[in-house]
Amino acid sequence: MKYNKITVDGNTATANIAYALSEIATIYPITPSSTMAEVYEDLSNKNTQNIFGDVPKVVEMQSEAGAAGAMHGALAGGSVATTFTASQGLLLMIPNMYKIAGELLPNVIHVSARTIATHALSIFGDHSDVMSIRGTGYAMLASSSVQECQDLALAAHIATLTSSVPFVHFFDGFRTSHEINTIKSIDIEDIKKIYPYNKLKEFKALALNSKTPHAQGTAQNPDVYFQNREASNKYYDNVPNCVEDAFDKIYSITGRRYHTFDYVGAKDATDVIVIMGSGASTVEQTIDYLNGKGKKYGVVIVRLYRPFDSKRFIQTLPSSVKRISVLDRVKECGAQGEPLYKDVVCALAEAGKQVQVFGGRYGLSSKEFTPSMVGAVYENMTSNSPINHFSVGINDDITHKSLKITNVIHPSLQKVYACKFYGYGGDGTVSANKNSIKIITETTDNNGQAYFEYDSKKSGNATISHLRFGKGEINSPYLIDDIDFVAIHNETYVTKYNVLKNVKPNGIVLLNTSWEGLTLSKMLPNHIKLYIAKNNLKLYTIDAYKIAKEIGLGNKINLIMQAAFFKLIDIIPYDIAKKQMKDFAFKSYGKKGEVVLNRNYSAIDKAEENLKEIQIPSNWAKLTSCEECGATSCKYFKEYIDPIQKLEGNELPVSSFNERGYVPTGTTQYEKRGVATALPKWDSANCIQCNMCSFVCPHGAI
């Protein structure tokens, strides 16, 4: 049991295993799965060997349909092939998936599960893509954390060979695929100990070859198709055993124990949630907390979703269970209930068990799923007028099926330090934070977690980084809401966003600003000053843009802000932190030459001396919070765009939306971001009237 503590995202944890256990990946990139193919290709370019001692190949096709077709061909030829996809990409693979499963070709498709475009496109995560392939005959294995991405990817690659049934291994897009967390790696030599080489040999012996030829993929008529279709039943019946067997083997090399279904919670639980994906970790953490306060709650975490083993599911439930809520991260219009709900109802009905079952939807398109929502789901089960087919996490003021959040729950079971960073898309904040969490976890005995909120506008919009670190495992797949440290990398954000929301008393605020003294006091809105004073926050400022300009880094303030962060949180002796930051800067900029490198070193050095602690005037505590931004009189702006711009889109009720996803045109006029750190001025003396400026300005303002 040799392992390293590594801090990686879910995509990387998955791709490392996929690479070690395959010979070819046929790919086509789609968010949020692309990283997996990139990691795979990177390993291949570095001539890294898989467990068979070969260097796997990557083939990029013209679409996911081609990727699946090429994979089918590779498999028929006896190659261990894999691919990575999501959303519409998975939909394009469906025809080939029916064929691959029909021919019992062992295979793993790794899916960072993402919303399918409906009334609107969304690049974010839910289970609508994986649920749309549940008829194809692929087995389906769900990971709920970064650690599981690695471990269950391994289980999938083993079980597909031992069962001959192809697998989709999936996890929540962005929430898990892009969450960076500290996990225990699996050593390639340990994998070799448990890999079913005999089954690999059987698979290769069955492949198309000229020495012992056979034909496959024939056409059949009504006389024989049905019988042949039933001939594979025994393989499917055997899949749950193969998965349990793979889990046993993984336990033998890691000490980590998984089952097709895992139960966590009170042994005599009356109320149980059934869930799969990252939400399971949130439920687990919440019931640890609530059971500590006397509740008798439990959760069944579904790992093997297809084939759905009803018997094992029933055995996993505590006999004391009276009520079950099944949470689905998908909406299936026109069905009486979502897919997992129906599986659970059928399993109970076939077992003759009298349990009340509720179904609910949560987390569509990466909508936050928090401990407070988990609490609401348990409360709904025991209420006098429980809602079935509810939604949780939104306010549905049309059909009134959404659960109300009455209690806010912070299950701070473990001491974690939580930091939030408001960056400016493209300013390097996200990259710096990825390095910071690696520095902390590699230099100290802390584990770390980093998650990043972006929107689909990419560059130029706010990015919000969420960092947690602490001594134990950090399985909190939701945004931080108990904040010890907040950094605001753009001063305009203090009026645009509620940047101090959920900052704890005595917390630290770091503001990148040129404002000083009275200007600072004047520019900060009253509600910010009031919050700082009342909660005894410590306020620090730094003029990072000025420093960056001085040392020749232009707008790149990320290292300055990173250094200020390390200085303030004081988790690592500052000299060591500086050395670490410089090591990472070397990795990033070493190739760009000494001049660039020295500027970056200088950025790190200059932060400390430019950091200023602000003495909070006593009158701040007496202010009243009354500002309201003027804005336009446009109803659509006030009721729709403005809340979204303030990062308060989550609060919009269902009635705010056109049911077809229609929006008015000409609305860009209302989105004046006003976040530029410098404004260009026309210099008539230098102008040669080339007119390039009119092409360059993205807003056509010139």
Add this chain to the structure above:
Amino acid sequence: MKYNKITVDGNTATANIAYALSEIATIYPITPSSTMAEVYEDLSNKNTQNIFGDVPKVVEMQSEAGAAGAMHGALAGGSVATTFTASQGLLLMIPNMYKIAGELLPNVIHVSARTIATHALSIFGDHSDVMSIRGTGYAMLASSSVQECQDLALAAHIATLTSSVPFVHFFDGFRTSHEINTIKSIDIEDIKKIYPYNKLKEFKALALNSKTPHAQGTAQNPDVYFQNREASNKYYDNVPNCVEDAFDKIYSITGRRYHTFDYVGAKDATDVIVIMGSGASTVEQTIDYLNGKGKKYGVVIVRLYRPFDSKRFIQTLPSSVKRISVLDRVKECGAQGEPLYKDVVCALAEAGKQVQVFGGRYGLSSKEFTPSMVGAVYENMTSNSPINHFSVGINDDITHKSLKITNVIHPSLQKVYACKFYGYGGDGTVSANKNSIKIITETTDNNGQAYFEYDSKKSGNATISHLRFGKGEINSPYLIDDIDFVAIHNETYVTKYNVLKNVKPNGIVLLNTSWEGLTLSKMLPNHIKLYIAKNNLKLYTIDAYKIAKEIGLGNKINLIMQAAFFKLIDIIPYDIAKKQMKDFAFKSYGKKGEVVLNRNYSAIDKAEENLKEIQIPSNWAKLTSCEECGATSCKYFKEYIDPIQKLEGNELPVSSFNERGYVPTGTTQYEKRGVATALPKWDSANCIQCNMCSFVCPHGAI
């Protein structure tokens, strides 16, 4: 209520309505849906007007993905668009279907439901394609007969406009799409009376246009996607009402009554089958018969499958029900049960009803589903050891989940005359029989049904035509098994197939052969002669190939055999029949000039005089049936190819099949069809050694 009695297939019945109620069809052809697009295009080419007074347009794209994309665009632009597809074609439409449903664009896709390729491709019918789109948000309406194809197509086109939810209207590929039956047409003027023109106007007002612009199909982020996704709930809740309303309107102009679920059977039934598609007619007919013998059986016919209205389903069930068997025409590997089964279990669970539910699969890839199988399903429910998740129609000797057929049921409730024709693929038998059923239904007060068994080899293999006619409606969507008349259009079939199977006592046998007298007696196998003698069959021969050659028609024997058929069955005075046959010949060959036309007329005229009744020698009744064809010693041939070649593939048990669909290579050597009606001989005097013969011979025998 003006109507004509018309004799058409399900595709044509559907396409007529789709044409009348749309402005554009974006298509890509796929078996068995292609006829719908062909009929649509044909009407368009003839400048036929739809109910809006326009001539609809047809656009053929490069694949079904393009057809769906173009349709999406047409709908967004306010055009009433439709399409026709099946199987993999439907799979390629999935991404656009999520979008169309998400944007609540009214639309109908007509699907002749077909098997999705798995271990083998199949062009035949089951519900695997339509079940794979049940997550898209399309409503789903199922027709179970040719009459319903017309009526429910109309319901779909009305309800999609009144509900704003797009519809898939589907029916069983081949079994319904290609079955010819006598139905009552709906007059276009009657449709105009019930069409929701106001809703059409609303749809067009919502379309993209430059006067009142809006944007649609935007990108959304986690803050708002979920809420917007829930905003369409009320539209889905309303679909069942819209469908019931459309059914009411159709009742008002046709007198035919449909509901989202229809119950047929004993009011106090204890055992009920739930089913959709053509199988429903078989069940209905069987329980009419069995209840007449004292059983208390019932059937729920599912018409609106999505949204699944649990409340209406429960209300449809008789309160006396104790056991339900749900029959699905699809296999979903890895699920605990097939989709309709799970819907029913959930509906009962939510209603708190204690009913025992069994799930079963039937009819995959157009496997026959007969009254005897229906009987077995009812018997299973009440047996001491009922099987759940059974299959019916095959012998599963591996997992032993198939039901045994213990009683053969012939529910001959109405007097029908049943005729079977063994044709030679490409000889014109199928076309002639399509004409024959039209002649019978148009000339007499009979209704008619015609169904054709082909295999996917197309030309050169046996085609089997199944014709029924009689006074009442003919709702028997299964092959004929009580045969009054059998025609064998190729003499070699008497040794290849069991051509007299299920021929009734006193039935008529028509054999196209050059054999006469002692040769005939020598060439007919003993089991044929024995069967003829024992069952008092009347045997007629005609040498149609000789006549065809004499009059210059080459191998085209269809009109000669058709004329012999009309002469023998004597349903229409023969002079009138001859006139009708000549009218149809004129339609088919009129354009080819007088010479060709006269040859065809001559074929009709010559049949009567060449028909010979054979006196059955008394010793035929004393023969023993003992022939066994020698064949090869190859195990694969004996156990697999030989039964299939004898048209006995249906009897092969599950254990005969490789579970991956693998077959040995080089097996064409065993398939010596030996059905050629003439053999070429090399004439050395004429040979110029051009060597073209080696290209021409399909078997490479030269």
